[in-house]
Amino acid sequence: MTDKTAIITGGGAGIGRGLVLHFAGLGWRVAALDLNQQALDELGALLPADRFLAIACDVGNEPAVRNAFSKIGKWTDSAHLLVNNAGIADPVCGPLEDLTAQRWHAYIDASLTATFLCTREALPLLRAAAPASVVNMSSTRAQQSEPDTFAYAAAKGGVSALTHAMAVSLGPDIRVNAVLPGWIETGPWQAADARASARHSRRDKAQHPVGRVGTVEDIAQAVEWLAGAGFVTGQEIVVDGGMTKRMIYAQ
Secondary structure (H helix, E strand, C coil): CCCEEEEEEECHHHHHHHHHHHHHHCCEEEEEECHHHHHHHHCCCCCCCEEEEEEEECCCCCHHHHHHHHHHHHHHCCCCEEEEECCCCCCCCCCHHHCCCCHHHHHHHHHHHHHHHHHHHHHHHHHHHCEEEEECCCCCHHHCCCCCHHHHHHHHHHHHHHHHHHHHCCCCCCCEEEEEEECCCHHHHHHHHHCCCCCCCCCHCCCCCCCCEHHHHHHHHHCCCHHHHCCCCCEEEEEECCHCCCCCCCC
């Protein structure tokens, strides 16, 4: 066990669930925020009650975030790591002419606004633990695009830019970096009613120079490294098995 505490948004399912279990496995105390109460309850059944705090929260909503961090502040007096992982998982929002402002803002709020709000509210806890670390979950789609991903790409691009802006302003006590996942298989890490086995074709794997699709553990290991990399800040760490470096030609 350790006296370190991590706060992880979007912690109920997918990459966030993997992060919660990874850091809990390292002996950290973990607070998880997520909209999905069922997913949080499932995690709560796996983790010691005195080492895990689950809060149902819309992290893009300012009053909800303030309320959540008020609860966290009563649970712990410091936080060594904040992972801004929450976001809408499906990057495809449809043709631009059909994209409503409401749908656009849903993507922006879930990732970019949430990163701003949660980091702001976490500052007293992070400063109390200084040196502390913030890891923002961006995406390789902040650097390259596929059709009809306008809102997702904009949200993640904003997260990447916000990362270096925060790093410059919050240092030296707080380091801020971003992880940019590529194709990460999250099916086995969903809540029970949405869980699915991984199924990848030979072609899926061959698109990656490492020969496989990414796992949630790959992201957790990168976040753990950034949490302890004391001379690294303002950086974007691409975790994609080399996929974005490979030239793929039309068939």
